Amino acid sequence: MxxxxxxxxxxxxxxxxxxxxxxxxxxxxxxxxxxxxxxxxxxxxxxxxxxxxxLSLEEFMQAAAEVKGIGPKKLEEIRSCIETRKQDE
Structure with a gap:
């Protein structure tokens, strides 16, 4: 063989x-x-x-929106935090 x-x-x-x-x-x-x-x-x-x-940012935000306890205010906080980290790179 x-x-x-x-x-x-x-x-x-x-x-x-x-x-x-x-x-x-x-x-x-x-x-x-x-x-x-x-x-x-x-x-x-x-x-x-x-x-x-x-994941794209939008896919991530959609998945985070489905989590119980995360409302629109917290979603905007998460979005701004992610965007500032992307800008720092």
Whole structure:
């Protein structure tokens, strides 16, 4: 049965042999580059997921209006607080 190659980073035989001969600094640099690429991929995936699932201000206000105990006065307070935070960014 053949191995499936779904990974973006494939460790082949040549690369494995080269890694075995690395000194301390080379291995540290290699591991750091793997960590950085994983971090960047995770960050972009997280940003894409957050952007896809974010609510607009109007959707948020409609959902907040359905909560018992939040009236029109409190809704306006919430709206102004959110708008000032958006302006600060």
């Amino acid at each position: 053949a191995k499936t190659r779904n990974k973006s980073y494939i460790l082949n035989r040549e690369k494995y042999k080269a890694i075995r001969k690395y000194d301390h600094q080379q291995l540290e640099d290699f591991c750091g580059s793997i960590y950085e690429s994983g971090y960047k991929n995770g960050y972009t995936n997280g940003c894409d997921t957050a952007a896809a699932s974010s």
